[in-house]
Amino acid sequence: MQTVRIVIVDDDQLVRMALRLVIEGEPDLSVVAEAADGNAAITAVDEHRPDVVLMDVRMPGRDGLSATREILARPEPPRVLVLTTFDSDELVLGALQAGALGFVLKDTPPPQIVTAVRTVSGGNPALSPAATARVIAAATGPGSSATRRSSRDEARRRLSALTERELDTARAVADGLGNPEIADRLHISIATVKAHIGNLFAKLTVENRVQIALLVRDAQE
Incomplete structure (x- = not known):
């Protein structure tokens, strides 16, 4: 070990x-x-x-x-x-x-x-x-640094590169769900969830799940 x-x-x-x-x-x-x-x-x-x-x-x-x-x-x-x-x-x-x-x-x-x-x-x-x-x-409260850095239009532009299933996965991440919970919500396997999240990292050029969640929240403002 x-x-x-x-x-x-x-x-x-x-x-x-x-x-x-x-x-x-x-x-x-x-x-x-x-x-x-x-x-x-x-x-x-x-x-x-x-x-x-x-x-x-x-x-x-x-x-x-x-x-x-x-x-x-x-x-x-x-x-x-x-x-x-x-x-x-x-x-x-x-x-x-x-x-x-x-x-x-x-x-x-x-x-x-x-x-x-x-x-x-x-x-x-x-x-x-x-x-x-x-x-x-x-991060998304009024006057926060994250709000100043990322506009709604920019977040929506980046999310538009996702497939519908990838976008569903991103929204589940923003709700704070772990991989098993995402799999249950979307009725897919955990392996598929991991594949979608890997695609999110690559397409959105982010390094962690919090950054994915911030983009989703910014797009909803």
């Missing part, structure tokens, strides 16, 4: 300790370093070459967004899983747009955190449906 090497980044020592206890209890996961801010996170990544960085977004000094951008600009970077309390939605969005593969809430039950780490380590997004809906709501 290959061990997934993890760096935990959070300015709260108790949070780091709790996460370490959760992660170290799994035979295939190992915490190789901890960091209390973005600069320390970058140093830890350079020294330990982890597979996954569990990254807080709001920290004194260098925040998680800036650190995520620098880490992901490196050759063969680790996967980044954002950690948040949702008092900093814009930073979470920025981290996802920078290439982070997903996010978990700090009060997420331990088994779900473990699942998210494993999912991200395999190169797949780990986005909680409930958390995704909250980020989308923050």
